[in-house]
Amino acid sequence: MAKSSDIILYRYSPEIMPEDILRKLFVGREKVLESLFEELESAARNETPRFYLIVGPRGIGKSHLLVLLYYEIKNKLGSLLIPVKLAEEEYSVFRASDFFLRILEEQSAETTDILALGREDEILYAALEKLVQLSKKDGRRYLVFIENLHQLFKQFDTAELQKLRSIFQQYDIFSVVASTPMIFPGVSEHDEPFYNFFRVQHLREFSLDEITTLIRKIAEVEGNEKFFSDFVGYAERIHGMVHLTGGSPRLVILFYEMITRGELEDTEDAFFKIIDEHTPYYQEVFQLLSPQLRILFDTLISSGAPATPKQIAEKSRIPLPTVTTQLRRLEKDGYAISRRKGRHTYYEVRDRLFRLWREMRQPFGRKRVSVLLEFLQLWYTPEEQKALFERNFKLLETGEKTALRDLCYYAEIQPPEFRAEALLKLAPKLLELGELKEAAYEIRKLKEIVAETGDKELEDKVWQHEVALLLFEGRGEDALEVLEKVLEINPKDESVLRTKGIVLSYLKRYDEALDAAEKTKEVATSESSKIRAALISIEANISLYRKSDATSEIEKIKDRIPEQEPHLIEDFVEICLNLALDELKAENSGNASGLMKTAYDASTNLEEAKVASLTMAFLKNTIESGELHIIKAAVDEVIQLQGDRYQNILRPITEAIGIVETEDTQRYYRLQVEEREIVADIVRKIAQSDELLPAELRY
Amino acid sequence: MLPVGNPAIGDDFIDREKEIDQILSALEKDSVLLIAPRRFGKTSIMRRLEKELLSQDGLCVFIEVEDIDSPQRFLSEMVMALLGSERIRRKVKIRSTFEKSFNWFKENIEEVLVYVFRAKLRSNIEADLKGDWTEKARLIFEIINDFESNIYFIVDEFPIAIKNMDSEDAEKFLHWFRKLRQISENLRFIVGGSVSIDRVVRDVGGVSVINDFKRAQIGGFRKEVALNVIEKVFREKEWQYTESTGDKILNCVGEACIPYFIAIMLSAIEEEYVSRDVEINEELIEDIYNFRILGSEGKHYFEHYSQRLRIFYTGMAGMEEKAARAILRRVSSEDYYPLDLAFGIFKQETGVDDHERFMDLIADLENDFYIENDSPKGLTFYSRMLRDWWRLYHGEIK
Incomplete structure (x- = not known):
């Protein structure tokens, strides 16, 4: 389905626009048109030819100018000139004869007798003679409009170009107004037949005023009353767009569409689409350049900001005198522009969209495409930026990972007042998703904000993310170093001490972890903080095989657990159940039973699904042990404590136990098909072989 | 407004009275060779001469031969130009005369359209001239010599046509062309082109084949x-x-x-x-x-001056170009550069202590309008604009 951007561009293609609309939307080039028209008129009256080449990047308005000039000539100089407009792409014109036959064709002149001649030279001269004849008869001369002259010339070999030039030199009845996106070797190289043949007219970009005028005129043409009433609100966006992309009329049309449709997400699609559309053109531009010019041009583009010749020389490692010369050439050929600032001259790529395109070609990675960032910042209001972030964050939370890339951009463009908040949300999410590089980038950004603002509260949050990142990256020692630095400032920071305990446990320095946990308890200002510290102690003791100390700690805090935050309860339950399993393995069923009861008692305020999940995890671990008596004991205990609450979870396990004990593999066939595999897997783990599996499930 | 690129004709053409008078005067006795580098207005002058000669009731044809690559095509172009000139057709019975001697007019003009007729005629002439064209050429010009009036041929981009030809053909053609000029009293040729004719003919028979031309140097405007x-x-x-x-x-x-x-x-x-x-x-x-x-924008206009050195100053195994560049580099940084110091540069670059060769090089640079030898002051660029450009882009790095 065509997007609206396709439709609007098609609607405003000069080729199909009615003449009155063309005139209405003609902005900023009135003097150029007038000057061209006057020259052509004067030349026509003097019976002398003219050859013009209009140069400007894609979308700058060359077609519009040419088509309007065509109408002007047709309407006002029809008695002197025969305007002939060739198509934008003339794929069948690759000889001089083809060129003149096309002119005859455009005039609806009969050519069968000419084509019947057969020989190329005869066809050429017959076509030419016929044109001369028609011109004499009418008393008029030909004015040929050619778009994309560079394309046409590419189709001609040198001999044909020489013929064409020779004919133009000899016959005064032909004038040409041509256009091209850039100066190309066919007109700029000394050895080429058309070297310096055309008078070149560069079309410059629109100014902000001209763009504003054009947008208003489009709205007028569309009868868009609402646009005018809301216009003041759009002014800043327009300003931003001009700054970012330069004053290309084609883009202006697309901006108008984007503004008036007002759909936030489509804007980027349209933006990428515009850039993508230019790919063949920009690739061609690069191909036209010599290798050295290509390097220089690419260096200039990648500079991002205007650069002096010296800066370019350093970056490209090309000698300065060469750089200076070549930059001038790039400017002459319309690829670059220079601006004087103080003592220095700065160069930048003329077509800003080219810069955007080049940046978009970089592979996505930590290096944000700066131009896209600029665009997003300029296009969206702060409120919209916030809304975009929130929307995409929600998407990510639902598991929609494709939202991640956009989310990173939106985080980057958040206005200062929202930025830290956005990054604080994003960083842990990125860690959770395993996007460590992205997380590191965001954390770095957060640290920059802290350094800029001196926001202590933020600083407190940032180090936590930093430590988490380091742990994810397996850099425990570095994480510890960060913590020690923070503790230097405030040795009694309970949050830091607690985290230190976690990190030390991670590094298997359990005694030190215990120490840190104790210190945390001493300075803890809240119940939950004490509980957290206690949990660290418990885990450290378990790791040090000090079960009694661990159990003792559990006893101390178990009654306070149900009142805690869910994640603390979960951690407690998990610890108890893991320790219970250890006790079962150590054949201390009494302890195990006690611990399991403690766990379930503590979980009364947890969501049902969470408890089920913890139970499941416990049972899985039990099954992993492969010990039938342990598994049986665990299952019995769960049933004892929870009744038939978890019968669905337990059923496959009890079935597996039954099969192992009776060695009756026929029991599989009494199970549902889906269950069979699960049971078989459990049996395999218990029996440590495939012997008790049905044939079809054996390896 | 002055046209940029294409020739100035009609009202575009600005006063060159002195040059036009000079050439018209020379044409009374000799054929003329227009000497000037690219963009000096040779073609514009040629078109003006055509107009002048026609206004004096002369018989004149203008041909542009950039895409010509053989003597046969050159000749057919000349014949077609003659046959195409209404005035010539009116004044002399050119068609009937050619018809008697040649089998070119196979189509009946009443039966085919004029443009088809002319196209076929051109290719018939070319076909007929294949093989030994010199004999046919002799016949053609015998006919032309019998015309009572003078006929002027203005030939633009002549050196390029010579360059395009096979060297054996080119040499043969040039000798024939010289002989034609000597025996045909009623024929006058005005030739010129953007490429230096001397350098082109040097490679195919030597400058003696064009030493009968009166040379008209085209300078700038007064x-x-x-x-x-x-x-x-x-x-x-x-x-x-x-x-x-x-x-x-x-x-x-x-x-x-x-x-x-x-x-x-x-x-x-x-x-x-x-x-x-x-x-x-x-x-x-x-x-x-x-x-x-x-x-x-300047580089675009001046670059060919630099490129031309590479293309045409190929003597002494490339040393000539090196010497030329080195001399121009020094001359661009001074108002006048002493000739003897330039000779020193020449010796340094070529390793050859040959004053005659050095002076040949200076003469070539003068003929090509890079520099002037303003004795006794020394060498200076012919054009200030060119000098400034050269200094910027090819000058000495201080």
Whole structure:
């Protein structure tokens, strides 16, 4: 389905626009048109030819100018000139004869007798003679409009170009107004037949005023009353767009569409689409350049900001005198522009969209495409930026990972007042998703904000993310170093001490972890903080095989657990159940039973699904042990404590136990098909072989 | 407005009375060779000569031979030009005369359309001239010699046609062409082209084949003509003209007042005016000169001067080009550069202590309008604009 951007561009293609609309939307080039028209008129009256080449990047308005000039000539100089407009792409014109036959064709002149001649030279001269004849008869001369002259010339070999030039030199009845996106070797190289043949007219970009005028005129043409009433609100966006992309009329049309449709997400699609559309053109531009010019041009583009010749020389490692010369050439050929600032001259790529395109070609990675960032910042209001972030964050939370890339951009463009908040949300999410590089980038950004603002509260949050990142990256020692630095400032920071305990446990320095946990308890200002510290102690003791100390700690805090935050309860339950399993393995069923009861008692305020999940995890671990008596004991205990609450979870396990004990593999066939595999897997783990599996499930 | 690129004809053509008179006078006895580098206005002068000769009731044809690559095509082009000239057809019974001697007119013009007839005629002539063209050529010009009137052939881009030809053909053609000029009293040729004819013929038989031509050197406009041109353009465009503005423009262009350079300056002024709607004053002209002509756009116009050295100064196994560049580099940094010091550079670059060869090189550079030998002061660039450009892009790095 065509997007609206396709439709609007098609609607405003000069080729199909009615003449009155063309005139209405003609902005900023009135003097150029007038000057061209006057020259052509004067030349026509003097019976002398003219050859013009209009140069400007894609979308700058060359077609519009040419088509309007065509109408002007047709309407006002029809008695002197025969305007002939060739198509934008003339794929069948690759000889001089083809060129003149096309002119005859455009005039609806009969050519069968000419084509019947057969020989190329005869066809050429017959076509030419016929044109001369028609011109004499009418008393008029030909004015040929050619778009994309560079394309046409590419189709001609040198001999044909020489013929064409020779004919133009000899016959005064032909004038040409041509256009091209850039100066190309066919007109700029000394050895080429058309070297310096055309008078070149560069079309410059629109100014902000001209763009504003054009947008208003489009709205007028569309009868868009609402646009005018809301216009003041759009002014800043327009300003931003001009700054970012330069004053290309084609883009202006697309901006108008984007503004008036007002759909936030489509804007980027349209933006990428515009850039993508230019790919063949920009690739061609690069191909036209010599290798050295290509390097220089690419260096200039990648500079991002205007650069002096010296800066370019350093970056490209090309000698300065060469750089200076070549930059001038790039400017002459319309690829670059220079601006004087103080003592220095700065160069930048003329077509800003080219810069955007080049940046978009970089592979996505930590290096944000700066131009896209600029665009997003300029296009969206702060409120919209916030809304975009929130929307995409929600998407990510639902598991929609494709939202991640956009989310990173939106985080980057958040206005200062929202930025830290956005990054604080994003960083842990990125860690959770395993996007460590992205997380590191965001954390770095957060640290920059802290350094800029001196926001202590933020600083407190940032180090936590930093430590988490380091742990994810397996850099425990570095994480510890960060913590020690923070503790230097405030040795009694309970949050830091607690985290230190976690990190030390991670590094298997359990005694030190215990120490840190104790210190945390001493300075803890809240119940939950004490509980957290206690949990660290418990885990450290378990790791040090000090079960009694661990159990003792559990006893101390178990009654306070149900009142805690869910994640603390979960951690407690998990610890108890893991320790219970250890006790079962150590054949201390009494302890195990006690611990399991403690766990379930503590979980009364947890969501049902969470408890089920913890139970499941416990049972899985039990099954992993492969010990039938342990598994049986665990299952019995769960049933004892929870009744038939978890019968669905337990059923496959009890079935597996039954099969192992009776060695009756026929029991599989009494199970549902889906269950069979699960049971078989459990049996395999218990029996440590495939012997008790049905044939079809054996390896 | 002066056209940039294509020849100036009709009212575009600006006063070259002196050159036109000089050439017309020479034509009374000799054929003429127009000497000037690219963009000096040779083609424009040729078109003007055509007009002048026609206005004097002369029989004149103009042919452009850039795409010609054989003697046969050259001849057929000449014949077609003769047959195509209404005046010639009226004055002499050219068609019937050719019809008697040649089998070219196979189609009946009453039966086919004129343009088809002419196209077929051209290819019939070419086909007939294949093989031993010299005999056919002799017959053709025997017929032409019998015409009572003088006939003038103006041939543009002649050196390129010679260059395009196979060297054996080119040598044969040039000898034939010289002989033709000697025996045909009623024929006059005006030839010229953007490429130096001397260098082209040197490789295919030597300059003796063209030493009968009277050489007409095309220089720049005279200063008063150049100022008139500028003033005329200003008035046409309704720009404010002052004498100082005109002087400023010419000061930038330099004493040679090369029409093409004037046209470039005026074109650049127009582009500035149209795009920025600025006041045209000396400051603007200075800026245009420094930042557009010498900065951005100039390279486009002047680069061929540098490229030409590479293409044509190929003697002494490439040393000639090196010496030429080294000399120009030094001359660009001075108002006048002593000749003996230039000789020192020549010796250094070529390793050869040969004054005669050195003077040949200087003569070539003069003929190609790079420099002048303003004795006793020394060597200087012919054009200030070219000198400034050369200094910027190929000058010495201090």
